[in-house]
Amino acid sequence: MPVVCERFDDLGSDGAPVRLGIMGGTFDPIHLGHLACAEQAREAFGLAAVVFIPTGRPAFKRDRAVTDGRLRLEMCRAAVASNPAFDVSALEVDRPGITYAVDTLRALAAHYPPNVELFFIAGADSILSIARWHKSEDVARLARFAAATRPGYVVTDEFKAALAAQGDFRVDYFEVTAMAISSSYLRRRAASGLSLRYLTPEPVRALIDGRGLYRAGTDE
Ligand SMILES: Nc1ncnc2c1ncn2[C@@H]1O[C@H](COP(=O)(O)OP(=O)(O)OP(=O)(O)O)[C@@H](O)[C@H]1O
Ligand SMILES: O=C(O)c1ccc[n+]([C@@H]2O[C@H](COP(=O)([O-])O)[C@@H](O)[C@H]2O)c1
Secondary structure, X not given: OOOXXXXXXXXXXXXXXXXXXXXXXXXXXXXXXXXXXXXXXXXHHOOOEEEEEEOOEEOOOOOOOOOOHHHHHHHHHHHHOOOOXXXXXXXXXXXXXXXXXXXXXXXXXXXXXXOEEEEEEEEHHHHHHHHHOOOHHHHHHHOEEEEEXXXXXXXOHHHHHHHHHHOOOOEEEXXXXXXXXXXXXXXXXXXXXXXXXXXXXXHHHHHHHHHOOOOOOOOO
16 A cells, blocks of 8 residues: 555655655646646756645635545546656545645655655745745745746745745745646636636546536536
């Protein structure tokens, strides 16, 4: 039985330094923006693998209903199957209560040897909120951050100063191909009966269609 993920549970067991990317998100549903972001972070930071970890009950989205965690995990699994460097983890979906990244990072740090360095991948826009994350000082100690910017997005000195004022976070930026799509956009399209083709991998689209997800009246 895998402990934290399905393909890379023994990462770092040879003692050599290695970097593991963590792509956290609600993934309701996963889309090409998430996947390109993870792939380009992998290249930019020399990550050996990226694990997609769908949240259980997301801390900052308590005001809306979220699709069942097992289904979101299944969509993530279908989305990453064709990339040998990608994996999924059920850690957050299986953990009861509100999902906090600190609990996940603690579990990963306890599982992997110290030569495995954790990189949490996130959109640069959401990086400013990390100081409000649960036990953010521990989050800062447990992982580095790979923050995705869009082409033309300038990380200003003011932004860096605002972040530095909030805590001792180690943040590195990388540029990701701009894709102006979001899970909410896909949900809205599905609810209007519009196609999700070319916005999410085909196996994910097939799951959404097959299970009748995000149809009118089933969303927020
Ligand atoms: N188009 C995109 N390109 C790059 N990164 C993205 C994109 N969409 C989301 N992300 C990043 O992926 C991570 C997980 O995002 P999340 O699951 O909340 O998706 P979302 O599309 O923003 O969802 P929603 O529309 O429901 O708020 C976040 O760090 C977010 O910044
Ligand atoms: O730990 C927290 O307090 C916390 C607060 C907000 C977001 N996060 C994490 O950030 C990632 C992206 O979250 P979201 O809400 O944009 O899908 C996901 O892994 C969340 O668990 C974590």
